Structures are given as structure tokens and as C-alpha cells.
Amino acid sequence: MSRASDRAYDHIRSMILSGELQSGSQIREEALAELCGVSRTPVRDALRRLEAEMFVRRNESQRSFVADWSLDDLEDAFQLRAMLEAHAAKRAAARISRDQLARMRHHNAQLKQAIDSSRPDVPKFLDHNRLFHSIILEAAASDRLASMLLQVTEQPVVLRTARQYDLENLRRSHHEHDELLIAFDNRDGDWAAAVMTAHIRRAFHAYAEAHSTDTEVGKSNMAA
Amino acid sequence: MSRASDRAYDHIRSMILSGELQSGSQIREEALAELCGVSRTPVRDALRRLEAEMFVRRNESQRSFVADWSLDDLEDAFQLRAMLEAHAAKRAAARISRDQLARMRHHNAQLKQAIDSSRPDVPKFLDHNRLFHSIILEAAASDRLASMLLQVTEQPVVLRTARQYDLENLRRSHHEHDELLIAFDNRDGDWAAAVMTAHIRRAFHAYAEAHSTDTEVGKSNMAA
DNA sequence: CGACAGCTTATTGTATACAAATGCCATTCG
DNA sequence: CGAATGGCATTTGTATACAATAAGCTGTCG
Numbered sequence: 001m002s003r004a005s006d007r008a009y010d011h012i013r014s015m016i017l018s019g020e021l022q023s024g025s026q027i028r029e030e031a032l033a034e035l036c037g038v039s040r041t042p043v044r045d046a047l048r049r050l051e052a053e054m055f056v057r058r059n060e061s062q063r064s065f066v067a068d069w070s071l072d073d074l075e076d077a078f079q080l081r082a083m084l085e086a087h088a089a090k091r092a093a094a095r096i097s098r099d100q101l102a103r104m105r106h107h108n109a110q111l112k113q114a115i116d117s118s119r120p121d122v123p124k125f126l127d128h129n130r131l132f133h134s135i136i137l138e139a140a141a142s143d144r145l146a147s148m149l150l151q152v153t154e155q156p157v158v159l160r161t162a163r164q165y166d167l168e169n170l171r172r173s174h175h176e177h178d179e180l181l182i183a184f185d186n187r188d189g190d191w192a193a194a195v196m197t198a199h200i201r202r203a204f205h206a207y208a209e210a211h212s213t214d215t216e217v218g219k220s221n222m223a224a
Numbered sequence: 225m226s227r228a229s230d231r232a233y234d235h236i237r238s239m240i241l242s243g244e245l246q247s248g249s250q251i252r253e254e255a256l257a258e259l260c261g262v263s264r265t266p267v268r269d270a271l272r273r274l275e276a277e278m279f280v281r282r283n284e285s286q287r288s289f290v291a292d293w294s295l296d297d298l299e300d301a302f303q304l305r306a307m308l309e310a311h312a313a314k315r316a317a318a319r320i321s322r323d324q325l326a327r328m329r330h331h332n333a334q335l336k337q338a339i340d341s342s343r344p345d346v347p348k349f350l351d352h353n354r355l356f357h358s359i360i361l362e363a364a365a366s367d368r369l370a371s372m373l374l375q376v377t378e379q380p381v382v383l384r385t386a387r388q389y390d391l392e393n394l395r396r397s398h399h400e401h402d403e404l405l406i407a408f409d410n411r412d413g414d415w416a417a418a419v420m421t422a423h424i425r426r427a428f429h430a431y432a433e434a435h436s437t438d439t440e441v442g443k444s445n446m447a448a
Numbered sequence: 449c450g451a452c453a454g455c456t457t458a459t460t461g462t463a464t465a466c467a468a469a470t471g472c473c474a475t476t477c478g
Numbered sequence: 479c480g481a482a483t484g485g486c487a488t489t490t491g492t493a494t495a496c497a498a499t500a501a502g503c504t505g506t507c508g
Contacts (some may be wrong), residue, residue: 131331263463
């Protein structure tokens, strides 16, 4: 997409994630156009994309609303994510290259370093975590799977939590990544899939717990 | 969506499915607008939807092309479909109501009747087949799952085949549906999921075989 | 007091004109 | 002769005006 349309998309999306646009509230194209400093045309484009990603829903008469997520919806998304990521891991185990494995090891080492230092660097952890997972998806070599996974991975951020994951959880992620790497080394797809399923489900429970006991606002990605 | 936008969507989609728009060929918004008898605005809307559904892809400089599917891509879609439908079946087993079960039995009886008569009525079979599966999805009660499944279910039609499935395959579908119903009766989610996986994978192999030996043009939905 | 009809206003859908970007081709220079 | 560059043609992106539709309100009637 081009400039204005992308700006609108990013802007609206961030307003939803930050809570600036309240869950369930109606959103009017013209109001968003003013907020984004563009005309309605690119706003409409952006809304269609956000609708496809289920950040926005439309009622029967085409009015748009910010999607409102219950914890059940989130668990649903995580369940699908676990299934899809496990599937990706299984496919990846059969196809991954030496180079890709090396890159995964690199990112896993980096994210360990990010939380081992005296001042844990959570954004750095999340960044390398994301890259680690993206290589699995790359190795899985399925565009369709990738696009589906994108949908469920981006979603949890809507229920935001201020509390960063405790270090214990981040370390577990690191160790689970290690186990995943060993499974890949052995080309054991079932093992990889099982580790991945457990990895995502643990992340969900950590997330749900953090969310239920903490209500402050902040932003964070899933540390899976 | 409203009138013009919907018409454009349906029209373009059917042109892709019928082969009127060749796989891999570039498509220009203005040309489509003329073909559909609307302006570019609703055509652009339609293209965005088709792009999300992977019927259309866009290159790095925003030009649109009809997606071209290899048999590998199709197997990929079927693999995902099998996984998602199995998941749906598992969820449905835990939630399905008496009424929903009754409706499934009705549709299964109807589709049996469609192929048992002296003149097999394949469109009728496909119709009840579709409804049968839609009830499972309804019982699974996950919007996200439903929207994902829609994507992979609609896709196989792009590689069209003239040969209707042979009656043997259609009868097998009927019997597999029966087994699914028993699994639901027993609230056995794992059983239901296993039957469903086998059901979809058999459908894929029947489809692949029909496609590899038959090249004529026609239209048909998946008889899964 | 409630509900319904008709009008008014708000919101989205569509067409069109114009701007920006991209690709293509020819020409030129090394 | 080949590669690079410039300009022209094609295609997509954006803004805006207007049309269609849905929602809300008000006044009237049962």
C-alpha cells in the first residue's frame, strides 16, 4: 500500500491497540480521516484491512466498530495459534536449512543475553523472539499458513497489560527454544510440534494470569 | 457490502474461477470496472477482498495478478483445511446441540438420497454437503476459525475439473458423515477430529486424481 | 402512554478528476 | 553493441462531490 493508506492503517491500528479508540465504540470514516490527515478513501482501505484482521467489525448496515475481545476470544485465538505454530514447526523440521538453524541459534542467544544482563532488556528479548519464530515460519514454506498465523499472532496485543512478563517466564521461553532447536536438529517434526504447542499454551496462561491481576495500560508483545 | 461492490466481487471472482481471467495474468482496475459496469472504486474494494482471500496477489509495485496455483499449493491448502476442520469437529463435539445434530442428520439423509436415486443429483449432494459441514462450524463457535476455514475451503475450486466425483467417493463421504455423527453422539472429540481428518484427506486425493487425469473445464465444489 | 409515520440528519457507497508512481521504450553515450 | 538515462504512457493512489441508505427524532394518532 501507498503512503496515505499505510499511514491511516498504522495510525488507526495503533489507536485501537493503545485504547485511544475504545473497544466496541463506533468509528466513523470521516472522523478517522481527520485524525489521520487524509481523505476518506485511504481510511476506507485501512478499515477493510483491519476488518479482515478482525480488529474492526462491521454491523449489518456497514457501520464500523472497534472489535471488543473477551478473554474467551483470546483463548480461542491462542488455541488456533498453538495449532498453527505447531503445524509450522512440524513442516519446518522437514525443510529447515543449516543457515536457518544458525540464525535461530543466534536469535536465541541474543534473547538470552537480553534477560541475563543486570538490566533486563525486554524489548530486545521480544524482538529476537519474534525473529526466532519468523524463521520457523519461513522454513515451513507455506504462504497461506503464514498469513493465517499473522492474524492470530497480532491479536493478543489488544488486551494490553502493563506488567512485563516475569523473568522466569522469559527464561522458560529461552529453554523451550533450545529444545525446539534440538528437535529440528534431529528432524523430529512431532517433537518440534509438541514443544511448540506447549510453548504457546504456556505463554497464553502466563498472559491470562498477568492480565487478570493487572489492569494498567502498557504495550507488550507475546513472549512466546 | 453494497450493491456495486458486491457485484464487482462476485463477477471478478467468477471470472477467475471460470478461467475467463487467466492464472497469473495481470488485471487492471479500469478494465475490470468496464467489465463489471461500475467505477474503479468498488472494483478496488473487491480486489482487496480477493487479495485477502488469496485469489489475487499484488506485486511490489501494487499491480494485481490472478493467483496461479500449483498442485503443491492446493495440497498445502487441503492440509490446513484438514487441520482446521478437525479442530472444528473437536470443538463441535463438546458443544453441539440436539437440534444441530438433527439438522446434520437431515442433510446427510438428503445427500444420500441425491446419489441413491437413479439419476444422481450432484449439485444437490454438494449443497447438502456444504450445509452439513457448516453446522459443524456453527457448533464449533469460533468466528476466527470460521473465517480461516472459509479461506481454505473456497480455494480448491480454482483448479477446476469437469469430471464429477465418482459415486463411490460420494457414498464414502456419506458414510464418513455417519461416523462423524456417531462420534458427536458420544461427545468424543478426538474421534470426531480423526474422522474429519481422514474425510478431508480422502477428498484431497480423490480431487488430485481427478484433476491429474482430466483437463476439461467445468465447475464443482469439493465433495468433502 | 405507546407506537408508528414521516421527515431530518448522519454515515456510508460510488463516480470522477486529478496526482503520483511505475514501467516501458527509445535514444544516447561509453 | 550494451548499458544507462530521459521522457512518455500506463496504472494505481487520493481527494472530493454527490447519491443512496440507515438512524434518530418529532409529532400525531390510537
